[in-house]
Amino acid sequence: MPYTTQVTVGTTPTLILAANRADQVVSLHSSSGIIYIGASTVSTTTGYRMDNGDKITLQLSDNEALYAVTSSGTATMMVYANIN
Numbered sequence: 001m002p003y004t005t006q007v008t009v010g011t012t013p014t015l016i017l018a019a020n021r022a023d024q025v026v027s028l029h030s031s032s033g034i035i036y037i038g039a040s041t042v043s044t045t046t047g048y049r050m051d052n053g054d055k056i057t058l059q060l061s062d063n064e065a066l067y068a069v070t071s072s073g074t075a076t077m078m079v080y081a082n083i084n
Contacts, residue, residue: 001082001083002080002081002082003079003080003081003082003083004078004079004080004081005078005079006031006076006077006078006079007068007076007077007079008074008075008076009035009068009069009070009074009075009076009077010069010070010073010074011069011070011071011072011073012069013040013041013042013043013067013068013069014067014068014069015040015065015066015067016028016037016066016067016068016077016079017060017065017066017079017081018065019062019063019064019065020060020062020063020083021062021063022062022083022084023059023060023061023062023083023084024059024060024064024081024082024083024084025057025058025059025060025081025082025084026057026058026059026060026066026079026080026081026082027055027056027057027079027080027081028050028055028056028057028058028077028078028079028080029053029054029055029077029078030050030051030052030053030054030055030075030076030077030078031052031053031075031076031077031078032052032075032076033052033070033073033074033075033076034049034050034051034052034070034071034075035049035050035068035069035070035075035077036048036049036050036068036069036070036071037050037066037067037068037077038066038067038068039065039067040065040067042067042068042069043069044069044070044071047068047069050077052075059084
């Protein structure tokens, strides 16, 4: 079942997609600001950088969650996920 949301990301790791018991395909769109994505310990030095306007599609294995963080202020991440 598809799931869509907008997440406001700040300077501490923010959950953008919760872990699920099944694999998930997630499409992300950084719609404002620079956002770094990764595990719960994501930081601006360890995360995958997404500039304003960037889009990416990832497949997450079961029980994997996705987090995001910014270097300052807040930014918006658009999320579309589908459970396989």
